[in-house]
Amino acid sequence: MNYNPITALAIFFGICLLLYFAFRPKKGIYFLLKSMYKQKDKVIIEDILKFLYHNQLSNNSITTIGLTNSLNFSNSLIIESLKKMMDNELIVLEKDSYKLTPNGNEYAFQIIRAHRLWEKYLSEKTGFHKEEWHERAEDKEHELSESEINKLSDLLGNPRFDPHGDPIPTSKGKMKSKRGVSLSSLKENDIGQIIHIEDEPDIIYKQILAENIHLYSTIRVIENNHTRVVFHSEGEQFVLAPIVAGNITISVSEKNETLEENIARLSSLKIDEQAKIVGLSKECRGESRRRLLDLGFVKGATVAIDLLNPLGDPKAYYIKGTAIALRKDQASKILINRIE
Secondary structure, eight states: OOOOOOHHHHHHHHHHHHHHHHHHHHTTTTHHHHHHHHHHHHHHHHHHHHHHHHHHHHTHHHHHHHHHHHSSSOHHHHHHHHHHHHTTTSSSTTTEEEEEEEHHHHHHHHHHHHHHHHHHHHHHHSOOOHHHHHHHHHHHHHTTHHHHHHHHHHTTTSBBBOOOOOOOOOOTOOOOOOOOOEEEGOOTOOOOEEEEEEOHHHHHHHHHTTOOOHHHEEEEEEEESSSSSSETTTTTEEEOOOOHHHHHEEOOOOOOOOOOOOOOEGGGGTTTEEEEEEEEEEEHHHHHHHHHHHHHHHTOEEEEEEEOOOOOSSEEEEEEEEEEOHHHHTTTTTTEEOOO
């Protein structure tokens, strides 16, 4: 087929333009696809490292089949990543089970550090619900370099624990050991403080969230048997299946300590009652905590219900001469003593 010179020149420039957009440095389609492949490769390796670390803590042996069944990647990508990790001396294979090397363990610590710092950031600096923290942190943990992780830690004041009560590794790879015992192991009338709520598996974590159980709240066990665990906290009674209670860790108090039974949540206040605020739950953090304090929900302030919503939520509370509307979730984080 013959083209006139103008058509041929147009085709030539069109091909050049296409090649430019495909291969221009950093922003071309080829380089973007290559970068995406490298990022996915990095994500798989880091997820394997984290998975092995958590299972080694539980003394679980992890085989290739165990990894392919547990991680949400294709078998071929996982096997390819395992080969690269062994070549880079991040893992070793011992009797069909994978083990972290010292280098692999250090790398896993950095990923865990990034994840828990992101959860801390999401809990204190954003308005995302706590149900979203874990999944969002799972995505963000792969994005930062070591120096950027350290900057994030500095921004947050170098916290020691994430919002679930898990210890955050330091930049030098040190991490506080977990303490406490499972709620499911406590006896009747045992008193303690909730110091950790496990966020995996997701189905059990969502059951705990649905019960509106607060981290760092004090509890007293009322009943514990093979069918249910019943406990009292912040003026309310909670009933959990033992398998769910097993994901809550308690720091047990001395036998001579007592639970302040008269403390309740503002969300439980009735229309004809008044109360004094005794403080905010430690579950309330960051911007949310500062906002409630700025609105006048401070220790010693008198509060009452000003207006009920026909739909139930939010309610208007009268405090310091002003009516403030709060959702039930917000009011549950304000602790009160009812005035007789």
